[in-house]
Amino acid sequence: MKIQDKKPIHLKISHQDIGQYVFIPGSVERVEKIASELDNPRVVGRHREFYVMTGTLDGTMVSVVSTGIGGPSTSIVMEELHALGVHTMVRIGSCASTSTLSRIGDVIIPKAAVKMEGTSRSYLPNEFPAVPDFQIFSTYLRAARRSGFPHNSGITITKDSFYTEVSPRTKPVFPLLQFQWDAYERGGATNTSMECSTIFTIGSVLGIRTASVMICATNYQAYSNDDKDYPRDWEHRAIKVGIEGMRMIIADDKKRGGIR
Amino acid sequence: MMKMMHVGLLDGDIAPLVLLPGSPERAAVIATHLQDVEEKAYNREYRTFTGEFAGKPLSVCSTGIGGPSMAIAVEELVQLGATRLVRVGTCLSTNPLVTRGSLVIPQAAVRMEGVAEQYLPPEFPAVADMELLTYLQEAASSSPYEHHIGTCITRSSYYTPFDGFSRPVGNWLKETWNSYLQGGALCSDMDTAILFIVSQSLGVASASALVCTNNHDTSLYELEDDPEDCEHRVVDIALEAVRRIVNG
Numbered sequence: 001m002k003i004q005d006k007k008p009i010h011l012k013i014s015h016q017d018i019g020q021y022v023f024i025p026g027s028v029e030r031v032e033k034i035a036s037e038l039d040n041p042r043v044v045g046r047h048r049e050f051y052v053m054t055g056t057l058d059g060t061m062v063s064v065v066s067t068g069i070g071g072p073s074t075s076i077v078m079e080e081l082h083a084l085g086v087h088t089m090v091r092i093g094s095c096a097s098t099s100t101l102s103r104i105g106d107v108i109i110p111k112a113a114v115k116m117e118g119t120s121r122s123y124l125p126n127e128f129p130a131v132p133d134f135q136i137f138s139t140y141l142r143a144a145r146r147s148g149f150p151h152n153s154g155i156t157i158t159k160d161s162f163y164t165e166v167s168p169r170t171k172p173v174f175p176l177l178q179f180q181w182d183a184y185e186r187g188g189a190t191n192t193s194m195e196c197s198t199i200f201t202i203g204s205v206l207g208i209r210t211a212s213v214m215i216c217a218t219n220y221q222a223y224s225n226d227d228k229d230y231p232r233d234w235e236h237r238a239i240k241v242g243i244e245g246m247r248m249i250i251a252d253d254k255k256r257g258g259i260r
Numbered sequence: 261m262m263k264m265m266h267v268g269l270l271d272g273d274i275a276p277l278v279l280l281p282g283s284p285e286r287a288a289v290i291a292t293h294l295q296d297v298e299e300k301a302y303n304r305e306y307r308t309f310t311g312e313f314a315g316k317p318l319s320v321c322s323t324g325i326g327g328p329s330m331a332i333a334v335e336e337l338v339q340l341g342a343t344r345l346v347r348v349g350t351c352l353s354t355n356p357l358v359t360r361g362s363l364v365i366p367q368a369a370v371r372m373e374g375v376a377e378q379y380l381p382p383e384f385p386a387v388a389d390m391e392l393l394t395y396l397q398e399a400a401s402s403s404p405y406e407h408h409i410g411t412c413i414t415r416s417s418y419y420t421p422f423d424g425f426s427r428p429v430g431n432w433l434k435e436t437w438n439s440y441l442q443g444g445a446l447c448s449d450m451d452t453a454i455l456f457i458v459s460q461s462l463g464v465a466s467a468s469a470l471v472c473t474n475n476h477d478t479s480l481y482e483l484e485d486d487p488e489d490c491e492h493r494v495v496d497i498a499l500e501a502v503r504r505i506v507n508g
Contacts, residue, residue, distance in 0.1 A: 111390050112368055113385060114383055115385075126383050127371035127372055127382050128411075129387060155460075183380055183384070186461065189384075
């Protein structure tokens with residue numbers, strides 16, 4: 001694939017400044033927390049919600065780019081990183097429980113995502129499953145097991161509207177939302193966030209290896225939009241597993257002499 | 261005691277772990293590997309054997325071709341106490357990476373069919389149980405056969421890719437099919453997505469092991485249904501996975 005020389009219009013960074021292994025958290029503030037686990041981290045870009053830092057991990061260049069909330073801005077980040085030659089993208093995020101199987105503080109590594117969003121449909125039809133790269137997913141499951149943190153690999157619901165979950169009754173389409181959400185939970189979905197299905201789908205189409213590592217911020221049916229409930233005390237778990245998994249992926253790639 | 265209307269089985273006739281070939285003939289082939297095996301029923305396309313494998317109870321039940329008969333089999337087997345279901349089938353390659361005789365273990369499946377929507381909406385992913393998938397992966401890795409893990413297209417019309425998209429909805433089918441290929445789909449079959457979605461809906465675990473019976477550019481006239489030279493490969497890895505499952 002030809003690597004783009006021109007700086008992409010949203011990220012405004014050049015390919016020399018970005019690693020081919022990239023963490024894509026949603027939150028701008030989480031970028032520095034993740035980058036602080038890298039060697040020699042430096043800021044290489046900051047435009048709109050896209051904050052970019054680059055450092056190294058075991059000698060390999062690794063970057064962190066915030067996607068902002070939701071599929072539209074995430075798809076822009078993935079397209080522009082892909083044009084710059086990035087082949088591996090791992091979300092480090094937060095999610096809420098949709099099942100008694102997921103509890104506050106659990107590390108969540110979803111095996112697939114419900115596409116309750118619009119962006120992935122601009123890539124593949126609804127019936128195409130949104131799944132992470134199997135090898136990257138399996139590596140993260142191993143990293144989670146090694147970490148000793150409680151973890152879960154259930155299906156995640158990717159929704160476009162945060163307040164669908166928090167206050168569905170205020171929406172005119174409430175009965176429909178309730179039917180859908182109820183079906184997802186009965187189908188075994190264990191958690192929900194706002195980017196995974198977009199990331200997995202675009203990964204499948206562009207040939208980017210993807211996975212997602214999230215921290216569960218709530219217990220089942222204890223949703224909250226109170227800032228005091230933001231999972232600040234727990235997010236280091238997702239970051240730790242995120243970094244460890246990336247080390248394992250880089251080591252596997254070195255052993256094989258390149259990516260597949 | 262109630263006898264299930266379609267599979268023709270009674271309570272106590274099956275083990276919690278069931279292998280699901282599509283064809284009744286393959287059910288009989290798999291049954292030859294079981295000890296103390298007994299044919300429990302053969303009604304319509306559902307042929308069921310129960311016996312022991314690796315010292316533990318195991319059943320085999322054919323599902324027929326396609327989602328409608330698969331959904332009935334899963335519903336009735338779960339009512340009789342099945343908790344783990346593994347499809348043992350064939351598939352057609354849709355990707356140059358997957359050649360005749362290689363194995364495909366679907367991680368997830370495209371829902372190009374009509375049954376699963378009566379269980380979960382189309383945006384819900386049809387995905388394998390990761391524990392069962394891991395056992396199949398280990399079994400395949402320990403076999404001499406090439407294997408792939410990825411996405412399988414489950415279509416409900418066998419001739420869809422082979423009729424030149426000449427049917428009235430052909431133009432739409434062609435573009436849809438191309439989008440699946442660009443999404444990286446490895447193969448297609450007629451049952452996996454339904455097995456996954458019905459199992460997920462009923463709260464039981466399922467996975468699928470497939471052997472590819474053609475190369476991706478094979479014409480209709482070169483296809484074979486039950487290829488004698490490679491059918492045994494998928495049976496071998498399914499039974500090896502069962503050995504690992506029952507030994508924990």
